[in-house]
Amino acid sequence: MKLQGEITINGEKYPAGSEIAWYKLYPFFLLHMAAFGTSGFVMAYAADGADIWFLYMHGGFACFVYLMFYLTIFGKDQVKWMLINSALGLFGIYAQIDLILSLFGKQAGDYPARVHFIPFLYYVLYTFLLYQAVLDATGARDNPARKRVVEAAYVIISATVYTAIYLSR
16 A cells, blocks of 8 residues: 555654555554544443543544544545545444444434544544455555455445344344
8 A cells, every 4th residue: 555644653664655565554553443442432322421521532532643644544535535425324324333232222312412423433434444454455456446346345245234234123
């Protein structure tokens, strides 16, 4: 993958335009974001209610830092499309969060909209990273034919999962 900005990994500086192996970035970010996303989810939907200011400080700061990394790694155009596609995918996100909460006897509608902002943003950031990882792990980023297949599979799998969740309710 080609970096869109400068980044340092384990003390080694990679300037903008450098080619970097996908496995140098994704395992760290996927694990790191899973941990922070889980903590944000738990804070937002805790049994005693979320301290909304702490949730926004903790989660908002983390999401801001991730966005800065995304701009450096993927570039402005990719991040722009992440935000556009996330706006289009709110239904799917809401359905999945509702499903996860149902495992604990709750519903997304049990919480005010302001509580959902940080978990939704974590979800958007994580699924974007997952999509980028799939593109790089399959070698599809710079192969137009393979990219079309991978993107089609990604959309079909996502739509199937969202539909199954929606119909299971």
